[in-house]
Amino acid sequence: MSYSKDLRSFTAAHTYESMTVGGSKFRYVLSGKKGGKTLVLLNGGMNTLEMWMGYVDALAADYQVLLFDYPQELRTNQELVKGMHALFEKIGITQPIFIGASDGGMVAQIYIQKYHGEVGGLILISTGGMDAATLKSLKKKYFFAPLMLFYMKHCNYEKLKPKLIKAGMGHIRNESKEQAAYAQDMFETIFKDYTKEKDVHISGLLADLINQTPVTESDFKELEGKILLILPNQDFFSGKMQKDLIQLMHNPELKYVSGGHLSTILQADEYVRTIREFLQKSI
Numbered sequence: 001m002s003y004s005k006d007l008r009s010f011t012a013a014h015t016y017e018s019m020t021v022g023g024s025k026f027r028y029v030l031s032g033k034k035g036g037k038t039l040v041l042l043n044g045g046m047n048t049l050e051m052w053m054g055y056v057d058a059l060a061a062d063y064q065v066l067l068f069d070y071p072q073e074l075r076t077n078q079e080l081v082k083g084m085h086a087l088f089e090k091i092g093i094t095q096p097i098f099i100g101a102s103d104g105g106m107v108a109q110i111y112i113q114k115y116h117g118e119v120g121g122l123i124l125i126s127t128g129g130m131d132a133a134t135l136k137s138l139k140k141k142y143f144f145a146p147l148m149l150f151y152m153k154h155c156n157y158e159k160l161k162p163k164l165i166k167a168g169m170g171h172i173r174n175e176s177k178e179q180a181a182y183a184q185d186m187f188e189t190i191f192k193d194y195t196k197e198k199d200v201h202i203s204g205l206l207a208d209l210i211n212q213t214p215v216t217e218s219d220f221k222e223l224e225g226k227i228l229l230i231l232p233n234q235d236f237f238s239g240k241m242q243k244d245l246i247q248l249m250h251n252p253e254l255k256y257v258s259g260g261h262l263s264t265i266l267q268a269d270e271y272v273r274t275i276r277e278f279l280q281k282s283i
């Protein structure tokens with residue numbers, strides 16, 4: 001299969017809905033078991049809910065599953081988590097179980113910091129902690145983020161797209177030729193209709209991460225025994241960042257996997273098995 005074929009199958013089989021909450025329009029897919037525990041899957045740095053299409057049906061057999069794109073009206077991470085909270089209230093979701101990858105994992109931590117006691121579980125994939133040490137490291141990495149955002153706002157975005165696709169493929173590590181081809185098709189398919197405005201928005205949210213108040217161990221105490229970390233051995237986030245993330249959490253279950261930052265998508269079946277096993281025994 002290819003990403004583009006999987007996408008056509010997914011969009012044909014799932015209903016997309018939209019809801020405006022507090023002036024922000026959420027595009028979302030809600031499926032699965034009504035009235036049960038709700039899994040909220042939080043997007044990575046491309047901010048496309050379809051990154052999770054390999055997860056939905058396997059998880060929806062036993063859980064309600066919510067996917068959504070981060071609305072462009074929400075320009076900071078604090079605005080984003082506040083908007084998410086309002087969306088959950090309007091839909092009727094309580095005690096969401098977050099599954100967050102990359103940027104989505106960091107958004108989940110910000111949400112938990114802001115809304116203590118309102119989250120039922122936490123699964124973090126290929127991400128770093130929002131602790132002081134990691135934020136300091138990210139500040140150095142994103143030192144030129146304001147200049148990059150200025151350039152993106154004023155550049156010929158269509159000419160920039162091939163470079164962005166190449167940068168995305170730079171996350172390929174020891175994946176197979178078939179997986180690399182899937183990733184190439186994924187980036188080409190996504191960027192075909194990706195807009196400058198959407199990219200500037202999500203890039204702004206990524207840059208805004210360094211402005212957040214660092215989380216601490218106490219923020220996650222109430223989730224002890226309900227935390228799973230899935231960590232690739234060749235991730236974008238360094239081994240030091242992974243260790244700092246582990247120290248933030250209280251007795252997390254750890255799953256180390258082979259691969260890089262794109263493994264969330266390219267090894268979806270393996271990740272789903274790990275997630276289901278954890279959910280069944282711990283939450």
